[in-house]
Amino acid sequence: MTSRKPKSENSIVDIARALGISPATVSRALNDNSRISEATRMRVKEMAKEMGYRHNSMASSLRNRRSNIIGLIVPRISMYFHAYFITSLQRQLQAAGYNLMICQSNDSVKLEKELANSLYSARVDALVVSLALYTEDISHFDGFLQQGIPLVFYDRVPTVETGAYVIKGDDYRGGLLAGNHLMQAGCRQMAYISGPLSCSIYQERTRGFVDALAKHGIALREDWVFHQELTAENAWNSLRKLFKGKHIPDGLFAANDTTAIAAVEFARERQIPIPDKLKIIGYSNDPRTSIITPPITSVEQYPSEMADKVADTLVGALQRQGSAVTRLGEPLVCPVDLVRRMTT
Template sequence: MEVKKEVTIYDLAKTLNYSPSTISRALNNHKSISKKTIKLVKETAEKVGYRPNNLAAGLRNNKSKTIGILVPHLNRPFVSTLISGIEESARKAGYNVLISQSYDEAEIEIANARTLYDSRVSGLIVSLAMQTELYDHFKQFTDQGIPIVFVDRVPKTYNSYKVIIDNYTAGYKATKHLIQGGCKRIAHFAGSQHRNVYEDRKKGYVDALKEHNLPIDESLIIPFKTLSFEEGEKATKKLLKMEQPPDAIFSANDTAAVSAILCAKKMGFSVPEDLAIIGFNDDPISKIVEPALSTISHPALKMGKISAKRILEHEQKEQDDLLTEVSVLNTEVIARASTRPIN
């Protein structure tokens, strides 16, 4: 089968008897071109199947009108909602997105960052991999003045724009909710402590216990690698086989919390009478599990929109300085049937 030749601006120029530069300016809505000409050029371009070569344009001016997105896992509800927010804002501004996932591995994140850099993205939005502890692979962007927005999982030391929630207060609220329901021996499913989100949630948990004169029992704080369903089940079995099992669990995500509900029920424990459980993120599964999971709201869509907005603002203002502001969003307890009524 014969491959059809790609239509170029030179073909459009020949068809319409305009110069290639006029065609280019018309396609980009340049103010020097009349609305009538712009309409004619665009209608002709659509008719003959012309496609703009964004990559070539990016090579010429080092701006591809593309935002790179680098996240841990695409199949996590929080991440997919975050990306939706980014895409919505980018699309309205005429930008595309390139998405890659690190699978929570530092080496993959480093390789993907290089690929996005080589693609000449206009800006980068990153939620860090669980394993990432060094940030040298982002220097290639900042050295070239390419803005980076870290979102949710952010570095402690890297000087860049950040969009986060108040994880400390969220962890405190979750733990206090369990305490107000009469729980006194509260376990915590803790994510990797070099990640800001999990470190701060644990600090909130610890301070809530202290404030209410409850002991800090290290045997009830379970470290996790990825807060997976399997890890949640394993940790719940371990806790409920203790001589003094906990009467509540605060999980740093919903996935492990849901596995805790299912495991506890399988072992003959009643939720929330024997074991109250609260998660984090308000994933769709939290509403489906029985009993429905109490959780902490996580404004993923808004975080995505703000992240994209910061990149676009940087582009439109053609700033020389990189973004360094931190946006902190609030969260709320969503009380459902997996926790006890507040006393």
């Protein structure tokens, strides 16, 4: 089988030759320059369409040193918080004239590094990142900082000082709210299923929860605390351990809603009455928590509001207006609230 050589694309020069005008005139017409008459602009655009001309945005960005593309690295697009955040951020950035290039790390540090390098090579104007679960060394983002390319960490942020913009949720308060609420609901034997402590959000949620209990003279049992990837399968494995003995918890704080939903399903299977014998709090206020039976108490993170802050910061930095909401190296903390439902 013989391979067919790709047909070379027509250029501005080809359009100019076909119309008998200069390439500069064609370029201005395609860019709607007011110096070119409406009639000429229409002739040029009709010929460009007829000849299958495609604008080379990459070449233009190299000339202008702007791509109008902002890179985004998220752990998993399927996660409710990030899916909602992306939708809101993309809408706001497009309104400001920017396109969003979305990548997911799948919580792989290796892939996160590769994506950072690829987006840097693609000459994105800025980068937004929510870190993978086990990312502790953030040196793979140094190139952006060194070249003055705006870099925003959000939600899962570095646990070390950085010269980037940092916008995060008040995860400490989220843990505090969960602990206080379980105590007020009468719980005294509480379990906690959290994510890995390499990740900033689980460090803060853990600290808040532990502090809330300590204020009431309650300490968590070590064998009732789990730090793991928050999948449904891991949740079920942990719940089996929690409820296999004579002494069982009367309250559970789950550091994400997937785990909280698994806990409700586990309790239903084991015929453990909720909230009479077990009270459950999740985190993120995933829409599923309001439709499951019973509906789950959860901590609302307001992803759309966080996207507002990220968008304002990016546009301010890119347009050299100064950040409207935060400054480099000074974390902006977004509020959270407890949404009480039938599991407590």
